[in-house]
Amino acid sequence: MLKRVVTKVSGLLWVTDGGGILHDQPQAHLIDGLARVCRTESSKLMSVTLALENTLSSRKNHKTSHFRQISQVLGESKTQSADDFKFEYIQRKE
Numbered sequence: 080m081l082k083r084v085v086t087k088v089s090g091l092l093w094v095t096d097g098g099g100i101l102h103d104q105p106q107a108h109l110i111d112g113l114a115r116v117c118r119t120e121s122s123k124l125m126s127v128t129l130a131l132e133n134t135l136s137s138r139k140n141h142k143t144s145h146f147r148q149i150s151q152v153l154g155e156s157k158t159q160s161a162d163d164f165k166f167e168y169i170q171r172k173e
Contacts, residue, residue: 085117090156091126094149098130098170111167118166127156130169145170 085091093114097107107130114126129152131145152168159165 085124085126086121089123089125091117091124092129092149092153092156093126094129094131096131098132114166125156125164126166127152128167130167132170 091114093110095104095107095110097104111128114128117124117126129149131148148168148170155165
């Protein structure tokens with residue numbers, strides 16, 4: 080199923096909760112490696128990964144912040160040239 084999705088789309092945004100300074104879920108970053116391989120195998124695929132901060136306070140109080148972050152990444156991915164394109168984003172609050 081995942082192979083079918085990756086080969087049929089031109090753009091893909093994968094969002095995880097593996098961001099932040101104290102990210103405690105390394106399995107959330109497995110997609111980073113898969114996305115790098117997919118980009119190498121298919122130059123047409125514009126895949127972006129976004130790791131949002133995973134803290135108790137962010138889950139309760141920052142849903143709007145997460146929505147803004149996702150919207151910002153989507154907007155940037157549509158407007159950036161191929162040379163300036165960012166493939167990986169990690170949300171970190173200090």
